[in-house]
Amino acid sequence: MISLKKQTTTAFLWDFIGKIVRQGMGFIVSIFLARLLEPSDFGMIAMVMVIIGMANVFTDIGLGGALIQRRKVLSIHYSSVFYFNVFIGSFLTVLIYLLAPLISEFYHNEALLPLAQVMSLSFIIGALGSVQGTRLRKELNYKILTKVSLVSSLMSGVVGISLAFWGAGVWSLVAQSLTRGILYDILIWKKSGWVPDLQFSWKALKQLWGYGFRMFLSGLLEAVFSRLDYLVIGKLFEASALGFFQRAKSLNLFVIKYASGSLMSVLFPVLSKVQRDLPRFQTIVLKALAMISFATFLMLGGLYLVSKELIVLLYGIKWLPSVYYFKILALSGFAYPISTILVNVLSSRGKSKEFLKLEIYKKMVFLVSISVLYLYGIDAFLYALVIQAFINAILLNIFYASKEIRLSFFTLFKPILIQMIIAIVSVFIVVEINEYNNFSDFMILIIKGIEYIILYIILNKIFNTNAYAYIQNELNPITKKILQKIKI
Numbered sequence: 001m002i003s004l005k006k007q008t009t010t011a012f013l014w015d016f017i018g019k020i021v022r023q024g025m026g027f028i029v030s031i032f033l034a035r036l037l038e039p040s041d042f043g044m045i046a047m048v049m050v051i052i053g054m055a056n057v058f059t060d061i062g063l064g065g066a067l068i069q070r071r072k073v074l075s076i077h078y079s080s081v082f083y084f085n086v087f088i089g090s091f092l093t094v095l096i097y098l099l100a101p102l103i104s105e106f107y108h109n110e111a112l113l114p115l116a117q118v119m120s121l122s123f124i125i126g127a128l129g130s131v132q133g134t135r136l137r138k139e140l141n142y143k144i145l146t147k148v149s150l151v152s153s154l155m156s157g158v159v160g161i162s163l164a165f166w167g168a169g170v171w172s173l174v175a176q177s178l179t180r181g182i183l184y185d186i187l188i189w190k191k192s193g194w195v196p197d198l199q200f201s202w203k204a205l206k207q208l209w210g211y212g213f214r215m216f217l218s219g220l221l222e223a224v225f226s227r228l229d230y231l232v233i234g235k236l237f238e239a240s241a242l243g244f245f246q247r248a249k250s251l252n253l254f255v256i257k258y259a260s261g262s263l264m265s266v267l268f269p270v271l272s273k274v275q276r277d278l279p280r281f282q283t284i285v286l287k288a289l290a291m292i293s294f295a296t297f298l299m300l301g302g303l304y305l306v307s308k309e310l311i312v313l314l315y316g317i318k319w320l321p322s323v324y325y326f327k328i329l330a331l332s333g334f335a336y337p338i339s340t341i342l343v344n345v346l347s348s349r350g351k352s353k354e355f356l357k358l359e360i361y362k363k364m365v366f367l368v369s370i371s372v373l374y375l376y377g378i379d380a381f382l383y384a385l386v387i388q389a390f391i392n393a394i395l396l397n398i399f400y401a402s403k404e405i406r407l408s409f410f411t412l413f414k415p416i417l418i419q420m421i422i423a424i425v426s427v428f429i430v431v432e433i434n435e436y437n438n439f440s441d442f443m444i445l446i447i448k449g450i451e452y453i454i455l456y457i458i459l460n461k462i463f464n465t466n467a468y469a470y471i472q473n474e475l476n477p478i479t480k481k482i483l484q485k486i487k488i
Helices: 004-036 039-059 063-069 075-107 112-119 122-138 142-165 171-192 202-225 228-236 239-273 278-305 307-315 322-331 335-348 352-376 378-405 409-433 441-462 466-487
Strands: none
Touching: 004 142, 004 171, 004 307, 039 075, 039 112, 039 122, 039 171, 039 202, 039 228, 039 239, 063 075, 063 122, 063 202, 075 112, 075 122, 075 202, 075 228, 112 171, 122 142, 122 171, 142 171, 202 352, 228 239, 228 352, 239 307, 239 322, 278 307, 278 322, 278 335, 278 378, 278 409, 278 441, 278 466, 307 322, 307 441, 322 378, 335 352, 335 378, 352 378, 378 409, 409 441, 409 466, 441 466
16 A cells, blocks of 8 residues: 555655646746737736636535545545536526626626626536546545646647737637636546546535535635735726736746645645644644745745846736736735645644634735725735735734644744745845846846845755755755766
8 A cells, every 4th residue: 555655745746747847838828928918908807707716616615625625435425516516617607697797897898798708618617627636636646637737738828829829819818718628627537537426415415515615615705805906906997907917916826836836735635634643743734834935935035036037028028017016926925825834734634614714814804905905006005915914824824723733833933934034134135246237137037046046045054944954855865866877
């Protein structure tokens, strides 16, 4: 029988490699699309996706997470969730299609009407492959998930770029999104080896409902509140303004999510398996928190330093207004990975009630930031997000997680604080060194990036941080194998 450690390592490697390749492809596609399309095109699709994203949480209502968390899952559970998801997905497709005129009227933009109607198909498309993906994640079979995602992302990217090149405008983004979902469904059905039985049970759904319903409410809160900024900006400002903000936020999330995304996606099923072994659970959480903090602040510091050069080189001078947004967003970027690992502590141990309470408190804090956006504009809102990130990711998350796994607040906060300080010091030194640098944008980006990475690693080594020790221990066997092959 394969050990949990080996399963975890294999799953992490497949997911990590897949995310790097897939998001690398997605990143390249976004560069082409940003150069071929106008900021207003991205703004319009963002307006529609606000509604789509908010409604999409209803296609699962937390049952996918319940399937992963539940120790014993039968075929009837999977089949019942599948048919329920398809029914809800079909209902949402019809509902959003009928509400498309109201969406267009809300934004005072008639061009959004056909966009919303066509994008409504994403609900039924997403529902058809959701249980297959959940089943593979529960089994830590990220090999199939990675291959399916890679192929669907590549082919849909080709479709999007081709249509943008031929002048399809915003419709190239619509086609890319729907094509990716359709290809994913076809491949996941073919490769997963699972098809639903012809059986449905309300009893099976009810067994998952206790955990799943609270997780659904948490997911609903996240879906709504994570898109409120797009909703308000789209309502109050021009589509181009939302396009600039969306591009900055997407690039920021692209890096911080995939600096930690693989470990996060694997961590929930792993912690669920050891939820009754508290000492082992504590060890996994502390190690993951240290490594995530290292990767997150390494990325964010670099992003802050090279923001102008990066955006202009990638997307062109027309996206220059995004630089300011991107730079401030980088200061709050630690919230996502840190929050994700800490809320996994609650969800993996079945504490859905505490999870929901935590999410409610965090959303109350976010409402203050949205109020700032409405009253004082985008600039003030960005700085409010930095304060919100510290309150939500540090104070609230650590408070709840420390109580659950019986560790002190400072024990969980220490690895975050250390990497934060190292990042700030490294950024300050690099800025001072390059104050009178007159090289080209490309050379400045390379020089600042290399200087920052070297400084960050050196300071971690000098202070002998746990994160540096963990990463070194993981890399040493790999390095030795590579050196041995080179000698041969």
